[in-house]
Amino acid sequence: MEQEESGGPAAEPDRDGHAEVDTQGVPRWMAVAVIVLIVAIVGVGGLLVFSVFAETDPVPMSAVERDIILYQDKVAKNPQDPQAHGSLAQAFLAAKRYPEALAEADRLIKLEPKNLGGFYLRGLAFRLTGDYDGALKAYDAVLALVPTEAEALYQKSLVMKAKGDVDGARTLLEAAVAASPMASDFRVALGAIFESMGQKDKAVEQYRAALKYVPDYAPALEALSRLGATSG
Amino acid sequence: MGRKRIVYLLVLVLLVALLGGLIYAYVSLSPGEEAAADPVDISPGLTHVRSIYAYGSGADKLIKQPLGLAFRDGRLYVGQPSAGTILIFDAEGAPLGVIGKKGRGPGELNSPAGIDVDSAGNVYVADPEHAKVVVYDADGKLVKELVQVKYPLIPRVVDDQKLYLTTFESVKVYSLPALEELSSWGKRGRGDSEYDFPNGIVVVDGGAAVYVSDGNNMRLKKLNKDGEKVWTVGAPPSGMNDQDRLFGLPAGMAIAGDVLYVADPLNGTIHLFRASDGTAIGEVGEPGIDEGRFGYPSQIVYMGGKRFAVTEWGNDRVQIVDIDPGAVANATAQPQMGTPGG
Numbered sequence: 164m165e166q167e168e169s170g171g172p173a174a175e176p177d178r179d180g181h182a183e184v185d186t187q188g189v190p191r192w193m194a195v196a197v198i199v200l201i202v203a204i205v206g207v208g209g210l211l212v213f214s215v216f217a218e219t220d221p222v223p224m225s226a227v228e229r230d231i232i233l234y235q236d237k238v239a240k241n242p243q244d245p246q247a248h249g250s251l252a253q254a255f256l257a258a259k260r261y262p263e264a265l266a267e268a269d270r271l272i273k274l275e276p277k278n279l280g281g282f283y284l285r286g287l288a289f290r291l292t293g294d295y296d297g298a299l300k301a302y303d304a305v306l307a308l309v310p311t312e313a314e315a316l317y318q319k320s321l322v323m324k325a326k327g328d329v330d331g332a333r334t335l336l337e338a339a340v341a342a343s344p345m346a347s348d349f350r351v352a353l354g355a356i357f358e359s360m361g362q363k364d365k366a367v368e369q370y371r372a373a374l375k376y377v378p379d380y381a382p383a384l385e386a387l388s389r390l391g392a393t394s395g
Numbered sequence: 396m397g398r399k400r401i402v403y404l405l406v407l408v409l410l411v412a413l414l415g416g417l418i419y420a421y422v423s424l425s426p427g428e429e430a431a432a433d434p435v436d437i438s439p440g441l442t443h444v445r446s447i448y449a450y451g452s453g454a455d456k457l458i459k460q461p462l463g464l465a466f467r468d469g470r471l472y473v474g475q476p477s478a479g480t481i482l483i484f485d486a487e488g489a490p491l492g493v494i495g496k497k498g499r500g501p502g503e504l505n506s507p508a509g510i511d512v513d514s515a516g517n518v519y520v521a522d523p524e525h526a527k528v529v530v531y532d533a534d535g536k537l538v539k540e541l542v543q544v545k546y547p548l549i550p551r552v553v554d555d556q557k558l559y560l561t562t563f564e565s566v567k568v569y570s571l572p573a574l575e576e577l578s579s580w581g582k583r584g585r586g587d588s589e590y591d592f593p594n595g596i597v598v599v600d601g602g603a604a605v606y607v608s609d610g611n612n613m614r615l616k617k618l619n620k621d622g623e624k625v626w627t628v629g630a631p632p633s634g635m636n637d638q639d640r641l642f643g644l645p646a647g648m649a650i651a652g653d654v655l656y657v658a659d660p661l662n663g664t665i666h667l668f669r670a671s672d673g674t675a676i677g678e679v680g681e682p683g684i685d686e687g688r689f690g691y692p693s694q695i696v697y698m699g700g701k702r703f704a705v706t707e708w709g710n711d712r713v714q715i716v717d718i719d720p721g722a723v724a725n726a727t728a729q730p731q732m733g734t735p736g737g
Contacts, residue, residue: 193403200410207417214421222449222456222490226684226710229448229457236454 230254238267245274245281252284256291264288279305279312286318290325298322313343320352332356340369347373347380354386367392437687439726441665441679442717444702446686447473450482450490458482461706461713463520463549464647464694467512471696471704473713474507474520481507481520481531486698488715494518494535502529502537509549509561509694513571519558521547528560528574541574549647549694551598559605561593566607566622580622585612585631587624595648595657595694599670606670608645608657615645615657617673628673641675642666647694649703654720658705660691665705667723676720677727684710 223229234251241247252267265288272281282305289297299322305315320335336353343349354369367390373383374394387394436442449456463474463481470491471484479497481504484490495504509521516533521544528541528550546563553559557577558569564583569576581590595608604625605618614629629641643661650656650670657666663682668675680689690709697703701717 189397189399189403193400193407196407197403197410200407200414204410204414204417207414207421211417211421222452224448225446225686226448226712229711232449232452232454233457 227254227258231258243274245271245278248274249278249280249284252281252288256284256288259291261288261292277308279308279315282308283314283318286322290318290322295322295326311338311342313339313346313349316342317346317349317352324356329356329359333360344372345376347377347383351380351382351386354383358386358390363390366390371395437685438680440677440719440721440723441687442719443687444715444717445488446715447471447484447488447713448711450484450493456490457711458713459711460708461711462693462708463507463510464696464704464706464713465510465512465518466696466698466704467514468516470512471698471713472510472512472518473706474510476504476506476508479504479507481510481518484713488713492535494531495520495529499525501540502531504529509547511550511552511558513552513555515555519550519552521550521560523547523563528558530574539572539574541569548592548594549596551596553598553602557602559596559598559602561590561596561607563592564590566590566593566596566605566618568602578622580618587627588622591631594644594646597648597650597655599650604670606648606650606655608648610645613640613642613645615655615668615673617670626673628668628675646692647696647706649695649697651697656695656697656703656718658692658695660693660708663689663692665689665692665695665703665718667718667720677723679718679723686714687716689714 223232231251231254234247234254237244237247238251248267248271252264252271255264255267265285268281268284268288271278271284275281282301286298286301289301299319302315302319302322305312316335316339320332320339323335324332333353333356336349336356339349340353350369350373354366354373357366357369367387370383370386371394373380384394448458450458458473458475459477461473462476465472469486471486473482473484475482479495481494482490483492483494495502495507497503497505499505504520504522504525506522506524507520508523511519517538518531520529520531522529523546526542526544526546528544528547530538530540532538544560544562548561548563551559552571556571558571558574560567560569564581566580567576568578581588583589583591585591590607590609591611593607594610597606603620605622607616607618609616612631614627614631616627617625619625629645632640643659645657645666646660647658648655653670654676655668655670657668659666662678664678664680666675666678682689684690689705690707692705693708694706695703701719703716703718705714705716707714
């Protein structure tokens with residue numbers, strides 16, 4: 164490589180006559196490629212930096228994203244507004260952003276320790292993440308405030324059932340039905356428990372009771388049809 | 396191979412790797428098209444494509460109770476009475492700009508209820524609460540105002556020659572660009588040639604056929620070039636609880652081929668009729684807040700193909716949907732919902 168050491172005129176063919184070399188003995192295409200790559204890197208790097216820093220807040224593409232923006236704004240404007248925290252928690256739940264939903268529910272509870280809504284939100288967030296113990300604690304907190312709160316008994320029964328404690332779920336549902344005998348969904352849930360325990364007559368009784376106040380309640384009608392029973 | 400060549404080669408390889416990494420990072424961070432929701436079928440014949448909820452990021456850019464709507468040359472124009480503005484989007488829902496502002500002065504708006512656009516991009520906005528029609532150029536600068544128009548509702552530009560305008564009591568025709576009144580059809584009432592808040596109008600064939608949705612009279616009319624009735628579908632209700640009425644409330648209209656599409660805010664649906672004779676094809680959609688359902692759909696515009704845009708006053712959004720008239724007809728249990736009258 165005599166030419167490399169001594170240097171030579173640019174654009175002169177190499178020994179095999181295949182490529183041009185510069186004064187340093189490097190093929191010209193290589194030098195050009197390096198320059199092109201550096202320019203491309205600067206360009207793409209610039210785009211990357213722009214995309215990261217230019218638009219931090221995305222345009223909402225769904226009602227849930229819209230609601231989150233809306234309620235985040237309400238919370239930012241009035242951090243002491245418990246309703247805004249509750250609404251934001253619900254929006255986070257709808258978006259399946261459970262940790263943020265929990266955080267907002269906690270803020271609501273901190274602002275209004277006796278607001279049952281905050282505990283229900285906590286219970287639902289825990290339940291949806293499969294943290295049944297957390298959910299039970301949340302519903303127990305409601306029941307500590309209002310021992311006969313039918314909705315909490317019902318929600319707690321759903322968690323117990325999910326945990327496999329059918330008997331515990333039945334006890335809670337019976338209490339929920341006693342506290343709110345007109346709630347068709349409680350009746351149907353209790354009927355389903357009886358059905359799963361093989362107590363068909365008791366199940367039919369609950370399904371029929373569900374139709375007493377909501378005559379066209381579809382889950383009850385479907386259950387009765389499934390069991391081959393009439394509605395009354 | 397010389398040492399310098401090897402160094403250059405290594406540098407080259409490193410630079411290629413760096414470039415590849417940067418491109419990967421850029422593509423990964425870009426939101427891309429996948430941000431749009433997948434098409435959703437809720438009602439036979441109706442496919443949700445996407446919804447537009449905002450014209451930028453932040454709570455102050457959210458759409459609120461949109462009313463007026465127009466589509467021209469790939470641009471969607473949305474009236475937002477709460478802000479007194481016209482929002483402009485591309486056909487994909489990307490925001491392009493804002494025209495107008497809230498106020499009582501020249502070029503300012505209070506209730507942009509109806510919008511249309513001519514071929515030069517001039518925007519015509521009916522502002523019923525200020526009894527005027529405002530004309531902006533394509534850059535949003537005030538061109539002209541037509542004032543003292545009693546409760547104007549929906550303007551329709553025809554061949555850049557005429558402006559058809561529904562008001563709460565009539566259909567008026569103006570010359571363009573002078574905006575001189577050429578004719579006025581009807582007065583407020585329930586009679587055959589009368590109107591009561593006609594919230595929709597479609598003009599075809601240079602004005603040879605005019606279709607009007609006569610809001611409070613719960614009917615759809617086809618008129619000839621002189622404003623005379625060709626056919627009517629529906630009839631004024633006997634009262635608020637009239638169960639036999641054809642519409643909940645007929646409002647915005649669009650036409651594609653021989654099919655008329657009429658938004659019904661109270662039913663949360665879109666009615667389809669044959670434009671030629673008024674035969675009912677069916678009703679599509681369901682009321683609700685989910686994508687693919689409608690919350691007080693007030694106006695509808697045709698965007699090409701099977702695609703339409705619908706302003707949903709109740710859901711604070713503009714929804715883009717595909718409507719297949721054939722599928723609607725097949726799915727409609729009672730295809731003859733309305734019978735054209737004489």
